[in-house]
Amino acid sequence: MPTLSINGDVHIPDNLIHALGLKPGAELAFERQGDAIVIRPVKKPSKISRVEEGPQILGYTGPTVTLEEMDDAIAKGAAQSL
Incomplete structure (x- = not known):
């Protein structure tokens, strides 16, 4: 089970990283929902539109x-x- 380091770092389990298609440097948004923390990848809008x-x-x-x-x-x- 992941634990919080002294620096506030948490290792995201590999199966979740792969399932969400996360890559190193991916931006993540943290949201508090009651006594839980929800982490979502930040989806940047595509600059390509033509x-x-x-x-x-x-x-x-x-x-x-x-x-x-x-x-x-x-x-x-x-x-x-x-």
Whole structure:
């Protein structure tokens, strides 16, 4: 069972860290509810809001291509499949 250190630190159990997808440096909010403490990860709003940046919203980090390049690749793939 986790205990409070002399510095006020508490180790969050690994199963909770993984279940919530917490990473080192994650911001946590603490809230008192009666005699209990509720800890929640702070969800920061995404700064990405343009449709053109949609792949980044999904975590894609590869090279970007234009619509024309996509159309060309689709046409080339369709021609090769015939």
